[in-house]
Amino acid sequence: MKAIEANFDGLVGPTHNYSGLSFGNVASGSNRAQASNPKMAALQGLAKMKALHDMGMTQGVFAPQERPDIHTLRRLGFTGSDSDVLTAAGKYSPGMLASCSSASSMWTANAATVSPSADSADGRVHFTPANLINKFHRSIEHNTTGRILAAMFPDETRFAHHQALPESEYFGDEGAANHTRFCQEYGDAGVQFFVYGRAAFRGDKPAPVKYPARQTLEASEAIARKHLLTQERVVYAQQNPDVIDQGVFHNDVIAVGNRELMFCHEQAFLNQHAVKDELTAAMGGAFSVIEVPTNRVSVQDAVKSYLFNSQLLSLPNGETLLVIPEECQNNPAVWDYLSELVEQGRGIDRLQVFDLRQSMQNGGGPACLRLRVVLNDAEREATNSSVLMSDSLFTTLNGWVEKHYRDRLLVDDLADPQLLMESRTALDELTQILNLGSVYPFQR
Numbered sequence: 001m002k003a004i005e006a007n008f009d010g011l012v013g014p015t016h017n018y019s020g021l022s023f024g025n026v027a028s029g030s031n032r033a034q035a036s037n038p039k040m041a042a043l044q045g046l047a048k049m050k051a052l053h054d055m056g057m058t059q060g061v062f063a064p065q066e067r068p069d070i071h072t073l074r075r076l077g078f079t080g081s082d083s084d085v086l087t088a089a090g091k092y093s094p095g096m097l098a099s100c101s102s103a104s105s106m107w108t109a110n111a112a113t114v115s116p117s118a119d120s121a122d123g124r125v126h127f128t129p130a131n132l133i134n135k136f137h138r139s140i141e142h143n144t145t146g147r148i149l150a151a152m153f154p155d156e157t158r159f160a161h162h163q164a165l166p167e168s169e170y171f172g173d174e175g176a177a178n179h180t181r182f183c184q185e186y187g188d189a190g191v192q193f194f195v196y197g198r199a200a201f202r203g204d205k206p207a208p209v210k211y212p213a214r215q216t217l218e219a220s221e222a223i224a225r226k227h228l229l230t231q232e233r234v235v236y237a238q239q240n241p242d243v244i245d246q247g248v249f250h251n252d253v254i255a256v257g258n259r260e261l262m263f264c265h266e267q268a269f270l271n272q273h274a275v276k277d278e279l280t281a282a283m284g285g286a287f288s289v290i291e292v293p294t295n296r297v298s299v300q301d302a303v304k305s306y307l308f309n310s311q312l313l314s315l316p317n318g319e320t321l322l323v324i325p326e327e328c329q330n331n332p333a334v335w336d337y338l339s340e341l342v343e344q345g346r347g348i349d350r351l352q353v354f355d356l357r358q359s360m361q362n363g364g365g366p367a368c369l370r371l372r373v374v375l376n377d378a379e380r381e382a383t384n385s386s387v388l389m390s391d392s393l394f395t396t397l398n399g400w401v402e403k404h405y406r407d408r409l410l411v412d413d414l415a416d417p418q419l420l421m422e423s424r425t426a427l428d429e430l431t432q433i434l435n436l437g438s439v440y441p442f443q444r
């Protein structure tokens, strides 16, 4: 059946800030306490969505979460009015308040793992919100994420929505950032590639020593079972623990794939030769890899530039496009490599550069900002059309951002009750624009 790949980008929320919350994510640590610009962040994201829409891609908008998360603060024992809760939490621990205020749901590659209907035994598209258990500020996303996904893909005969995996490090799950689907045409049965950082119940696998491995093998295997995938069409690989220790906290910081092509660094996986052979066999031979050698681009440069956190896209005109952040253009080794790659015609035809600096400074590049969902015609029809990018939605959302967002935010501002009001007013209006219903705790 004919199908397309749609990209659902996270709309940056009004509390976007730099709190240095993500140990193991170099950018998050090094930009801690800088002033952020939520308005610019949201506009940069919208500009990317619109540009891809204009190229003929199906582009969706994924709503942000309610932050500061008063609901979680109340679970932690803070009482009184919302304003009392904020003040008390800010006094008790600015770090904890920052964790409950992060706009981290913008990185929708971590929202869920998605399996297309062509791969699932029951012919439905399967979604499992990621529990994101490794970081407190992200572990509080999955309930609302599940509700937003259900509001975007409401038809239960076509879309299966699962609960997140048990909230334990044993089943640490980071969603699509560690999952790639390979195929010939999007509507064909594909091969799903799950990449994990460590195994929780087996002592025979190596693990990083400096930074955490966020995804476990057992989490990936549970998702493959729940999504009713065919064993022979699933490949598991372990991320190279050495690169995790150099700041590669998700696989999508070192590898990206689309259809029958994988673009990755030569140090991405443990036993990389065997991984490539296994993928090639599962794909019946129709598989190719562009492997970037260390002597052209070091792991450090890959992490700094986010070369592999790019979007590898098949455009309607048949071209393959690589969407990259500006930081790639500013890195001589990376830019040299990319220019040569396009010139040689090895599978990537075109580069498109975006300024995503607000998100990049928290370790989120073009690929972090999007969740891929393969949809056939009937599934596309059944998708909530209000979340799909169009000229008018772009205008509406730009106006919405201009009206509600601040252009400067410091960590100290997170305890300001006015910010909570602004954020809720904005989100209440957004749920109407995107026709999502009451997905936020303050609306329920």
Ligand SMILES: N=C(N)NCCC[C@H](NC(=O)CCC(=O)O)C(=O)O
Residues within 6 Å of the ligand: 017, 018, 019, 020, 021, 022, 025, 028, 029, 102, 104, 107, 109, 110, 135, 138, 177, 250, 252, 253, 362, 363, 364, 365, 367, 368, 369
């Ligand atoms: N690679 C992918 N798919 N996603 C990137 C996620 C970045 C995110 N950063 C943060 O959560 C930083 C927030 C702060 O420090 O304020 C994270 O580390 O989980």
